[in-house]
Amino acid sequence: MNNTDKSAITTRTAGDAQRHDCYISCDTDANSRVSSVCREIRAMGGNFRHDSGKLSGDEWARQTTDTINACHAYVLFVTKGLLARENRFIRNEFFFAKKSGVSMYAVMLDKISPEDIDVSLKKWFSEIGDLCKVIVPPADSSPEAIARLMNDVIGFAPRTSEAGQKPDHTPESEKESATSRPKSKKADSKTSKESSKQAASDQKKGKTAIIIGAVAAAVAVLAILGFFVLPDLFIRNKTENFTYDILGKGVVITSLTDDELTSVRIPEKIEGKQVIKIGEAAFSGCANLKKVRIPDSVKEIDSSAFLFCEKLTDVRIPGSAAKIGESAFSDCTSLSSVTLPEGVMHIGPSAFQGCTALRTVRISDSVKTIEESAFMNCTSLKKVTLPDSVTALQGSAFEGCTALSEVRLSENIPEICFSTFEGCTELKEIVVTKSVREIGDYAFSGCTSLKKAVIPASVDNIVESAFSDCPDLTIYGKAGSCAEEYAQGHDIPFVAQ
Numbered sequence: 001m002n003n004t005d006k007s008a009i010t011t012r013t014a015g016d017a018q019r020h021d022c023y024i025s026c027d028t029d030a031n032s033r034v035s036s037v038c039r040e041i042r043a044m045g046g047n048f049r050h051d052s053g054k055l056s057g058d059e060w061a062r063q064t065t066d067t068i069n070a071c072h073a074y075v076l077f078v079t080k081g082l083l084a085r086e087n088r089f090i091r092n093e094f095f096f097a098k099k100s101g102v103s104m105y106a107v108m109l110d111k112i113s114p115e116d117i118d119v120s121l122k123k124w125f126s127e128i129g130d131l132c133k134v135i136v137p138p139a140d141s142s143p144e145a146i147a148r149l150m151n152d153v154i155g156f157a158p159r160t161s162e163a164g165q166k167p168d169h170t171p172e173s174e175k176e177s178a179t180s181r182p183k184s185k186k187a188d189s190k191t192s193k194e195s196s197k198q199a200a201s202d203q204k205k206g207k208t209a210i211i212i213g214a215v216a217a218a219v220a221v222l223a224i225l226g227f228f229v230l231p232d233l234f235i236r237n238k239t240e241n242f243t244y245d246i247l248g249k250g251v252v253i254t255s256l257t258d259d260e261l262t263s264v265r266i267p268e269k270i271e272g273k274q275v276i277k278i279g280e281a282a283f284s285g286c287a288n289l290k291k292v293r294i295p296d297s298v299k300e301i302d303s304s305a306f307l308f309c310e311k312l313t314d315v316r317i318p319g320s321a322a323k324i325g326e327s328a329f330s331d332c333t334s335l336s337s338v339t340l341p342e343g344v345m346h347i348g349p350s351a352f353q354g355c356t357a358l359r360t361v362r363i364s365d366s367v368k369t370i371e372e373s374a375f376m377n378c379t380s381l382k383k384v385t386l387p388d389s390v391t392a393l394q395g396s397a398f399e400g401c402t403a404l405s406e407v408r409l410s411e412n413i414p415e416i417c418f419s420t421f422e423g424c425t426e427l428k429e430i431v432v433t434k435s436v437r438e439i440g441d442y443a444f445s446g447c448t449s450l451k452k453a454v455i456p457a458s459v460d461n462i463v464e465s466a467f468s469d470c471p472d473l474t475i476y477g478k479a480g481s482c483a484e485e486y487a488q489g490h491d492i493p494f495v496a497q
Contacts, residue, residue, distance in 0.1 A: 021041075021046045021047055021048055021071065021072055021073065021154065021155075022046075022048045022049075022071050022072060022073040022074065022075045022105075022154060023048065023049050023050065023067060023068045023071040023073070023074045023075065023093075023097065023102075024038060024049070024050045024075055024077070025050070025051075025074065025077070025090055025094070025097075026076070026077035026079070026082070026090070027077075027079060027081050027082040027087055027090055028081070029079055029080075029081030029082070030077050030079045030081065030082070030109060033077075033079075033109055034077050034109075036143035037077075037143045037146050037150075038147075039143070040143050040144045040146070040147035040148075041147045041150065041151070043147075044147060044148075046147075046151065048071075049067045049068075049070070049071055051064060051089065061092070061096075061354075064092070064096055065096045065099075065100070068093070068096050068097050068100050068102060069100050069102070071102060072102065072103065072154075073102055073103040073105055073154050074093075074097035074100075074102050074103070074105065075105045075106075075107060075150070075154070076090075076093075076094060076105070076106045076107070076128065077106075077107050077109050078106050078107065078108050078109060078112065079109045079110045080110045080112065080116045083112060083116055083117045083118060084116065084117075084118055086118070086120060086121065086326075088327065088350070091124065091304075091307070092307075092308060092331065094124075094128070095284065095285040095307070095308045098131060098285055099285065099287050103133070103154075104132040104133070105132055105133050105134075105135055105150075105153065105154060106128050106129075106132035106133070106134050106135065107135045107137070107146065107150065108134060108135065108136045108137070109137070111139070112125075120280055120303055120304075123279075123280055124281060127281075135149060135150060135153055137149055239267060239270055240257065241256060241257055241258060241261065241264060242254075242255070242256060242257060242264075242266070242267075242270075243255045243256075243257060244270055244275075246270075246271065246273060249274070250273055250274055250275070250276035250277065251269075251270045251271070251273050251274065251275045251276065251277075252275075252276065252277040252278075252279045253266060253275060253277070253279055253282050254279045254282055255279075255282055255283070256282070256283055256286055256289070259286055259287070259288060261286075261288065261289065262288050262289060262290045262291065262311075263290055263292070264289070264291075264292055264293070265292075265293040265295075266292070266293065266295055266298070268296070268297045269297070274297040275295060275297050275298060276298060276299050276300070277298060277299060277301075277302060278294065278300070278301045278302055278305045279302050279305070280303050280304060280305070280325070281302075281303070281304040281305065281307065282302070282305050282306075283305060283306045283309060284304050284305070284306065284307040284308060284309070285307070285308050285309070286306075286309050287308075287309070287310055287311060288311060289306075289309045289312055290311050290312060290313050290314065290334075291312075291313070291314040291315070292306070292312065292314070292315045292316070294318050294321065295318065296318045296319070296320045297320065298318055298320055298321050299320055299321060299322060299323075300321060300322065300323045300325065301317070301321050301323070301324050301325055301328045302325045302328070303325035303326040303327055303328060303348065304325070304326070304327045304328065304330070305325065305328045305329075306328060306329050306332060307327050307328070307329075307330050307331060308330070308331040308332070309329075309332050310331070310332065310333045310334060311334050312329075312332045312334060312335055313334045313335060313336065315329070315335070315338075316339075317339065317340060317341065317344065318341065318343070319342050319343025319344060319364075319366075320343055321343070322343060322344060322345045322346065323344075323345065323346045323348065324340075324344065324346065324347050324348055324351045325348045325351070326348040326349045326350055326351065326371075327348075327349070327350045327351065327353065328348060328351050328352075329351060329352050329355060330350050330352065330353045330354055330355070331353070331354040331355070332352075333354065333355065333356050333357055334357050335352075335355050335357060335358055336357045336358060336360070336380070337358070337359065337360045337361075338352065338355075338358060338360070338361050338362070339361075340361070340362065340363050340364055340367060341364050342364045342365065342366050343364070343366055344364060344366055344367055345366055345367060345368050345369070346367075346368065346369045346371070347367060347369065347370045347371060347374045348371050348374070349371045349372045349373055349374065349394075350372070350373045350374065350376065351374045351375075352374060352375050352378060353375065353376040353377060353378075354376070354378075355375075355378050356377065356378065356380060357380055358378045358380055358381050359380045359381060359382060360381075360382075360383070361375070361384065363384075363385065363386060363387060363390075364387065364389075365387045365388075365389045366389060367387065367390055368389055368390060368392065369390070369391070369392040369394075370390060370392065370393050370394065370397050371392075371394045371397075372394040372395050372396055373395070373396045373397065373399065374394075374397050374398075375397060375398050375401060376396050376397070376398070376399045376400055376401075377399070377400040377401070378398075378400075378401050379400065379401065379402045379403060380403050381398075381403060381404055382404060382405055382406065382426075383404070383406040383407075384398060384401075384404060384407050384408070385408040386407075386408060386409055386410040386413075387410060388410050388411045389410070389412070390410040390412065390413060391410070391412045391413060392413065393409075393413045393416065393417065393420060394417050394420075395417040395419055395420060396417075396418070396419040396420065396422070397417075397420050398420060398421050398424060399419045399420065399421070399422045399424075400422070400423045400424075401421075401423075401424050402423065402425050402426060403426055404421070404424045404426060404427055405426040405427060405428060406427075407421070408431075409430075409432065409433045409436075410433065410435070411433045411434070411435055412433075412435050413435055413436060414435060414436065414437055414438070415436060415437060415439070415440060416432065416436060416438070416439045416440060416443045416444075417440045417443065418440040418441040418442055418443065419440075419441065419442045419443065419445070420440070420443050420444075421443060422442045422443070422444070422445045422446055422447075423445070423446040424444075424446075424447050425446065425447065425448050425449055426449055427444075427447045427449060427450055428449050428450060428452070429450070429451065429452040429453075429454075430444065430450065430452070430453050430454070431454040432453070432454060432455045432456060432459060433456070434456045435458070436456070436458060436459055437458060437459060437460055438459065438460070438461040438463070439455070439459060439462045439463065439466045440463050441463045441465050442465045442466065442468065443463070443466045443467075444466060444467050444470060445466070445467065445468045445469055445470075446468075446469045446470075447467075447470050448469065448470065448471065448472075449472070450467075450470045450472070450473050451472050451473060451474060452473075452474055452476060453467065453473060453474075453475050453476065454477070454497075455475060455476070455477045455481070455482075455483035456477065456478070456481075456483075457477065457478040457481045457482075457483075459481070459482050459483060460482050461482065462482055462483070462486040466486075467486075467490070470492075473493075474492070474493040474494070474495060475493070475494050475495070476494075476495045476497050477494070477495075477496070478496065478497065479496040484496070
């Protein structure tokens with residue numbers, strides 16, 4: 001739950017020493033209804049957690065992950081409002097829960113029809129159905145009835161446990177079925193490895209040890225070559241690693257079939273047709289993925305394609321990919337370097353937002369548009385050079401880039417929009433180009449190290465808050481210009497050039 005009045009949704013103090021029953025997640029439109037249900041859950045003796053709404057960025061992600069890990073279950077309240085528009089906070093909470101391995105439940109507060117779902121959220125809605133146990137209260141159920149139904153499925157009533165042990169919140173039906181479930185791949189893998197080690201130990205006693213040693217040496221040499229000499233050698237590109245849709249003469253990659261893969265090469269062709277697009281949320285939440293190779297046939301990387309791939313360190317974006325969609329690489333917190341080659345024209349909203357390890361970005365001369373929040377909260381980014389091909393730099397594009405100390409602006413942007421560089425606390429100097437006519441709300445607000453702003457006479461409007469909280473700023477510009485007028489009106493030193 002995010003950005004809502006959560007006064008009715010609290011955890012029991014007595015339960016803080018124990019594991020909480022569930023983490024509650026819902027969109028703002030459902031706050032009142034969910035609060036009523038939570039009051040009933042608490043009356044039954046259940047306890048729960050939710051987003052505190054007090055943090056953002058990395059701190060929010062860490063706190064939310066820790067909170068979900070401390071719960072027995074994750075509960076998503078599904079409403080029409082949730083599916084009518086993108087809510088990155090709720091989507092990320094869902095991915096955190098998926099990664100944590102807690103039991104996941106979806107409570108359908110509304111009856112959902114296909115037309116209620118935004119086209120960009122259809123895949124996510126399908127994933128909710130696949131990963132969550134769905135709870136459907138009867139129409140017009142009271143909050144008490146919904147809470148009791150949830151208790152029947154999840155089990156909220158406090159349970160006693162042996163000293164020093166966490167209470168067991170698992171419903172009896174799940175306990176019974178757990179005994180008959182096949183072992184997970186990881187369990188099988190562990191057993192297999194232990195058996196292999198034992199077999200290897202026995203073989204060392206015989207003459208076969210020489211053969212095994214030779215094979216091991218060969219494998220080691222091959223691995224060294226693969227890692228240092230041929231870095232793409234072991235990247236998997238089997239068609240069966242992907243799900244996909246065939247649209248006309250092209251193929252759209254829709255998901256990765258094995259979440260355990262650490263590196264993949266997307267094939268250029270599948271079933272004789274070119275792969276032209278990485279689909280919406282195709283690799284989102286693939287927490288083990290480190291390396292990706294995208295073929296030159298791909299023309300678009302769709303929204304949320306690699307959202308929250310937290311281990312992704314190496315991705316090659318082809319020049320054929322003219323558009324990088326909204327949140328395509330958002331929250332890829334291990335990605336340290338990005339090259340946007342010749343051919344890429346549009347960087348979508350929040351495309352690289354929250355990539356906190358991103359230190360360098362190379363933007364080619366083909367890029368025309370950098371949309372809202374594209375690099376917001378990239379807290380390791382130190383230098384930005386915008387080629388003159390860029391004609392649109394939208395709001396909050398580099399907001400919160402706290403390490404950013406050097407910026408070169410395009411000669412063809414008409415304005416510096418709202419909050420473009422807000423909170424860039426290491427930025428010491430900015431030279432505004434002659435194409436700029438307006439400097440918008442909070443454009444450089446909170447740039448506490450900013451000492452020099454060179455503003456040309458072409459700028460005829462500087463909004464009141466543009467340079468708020470820049471205590472050591474001196475403005476340089478033409479005498480009698482808008483820049484001088486702004487400086488005088490805000491007690492900022494002015495130097496005529």
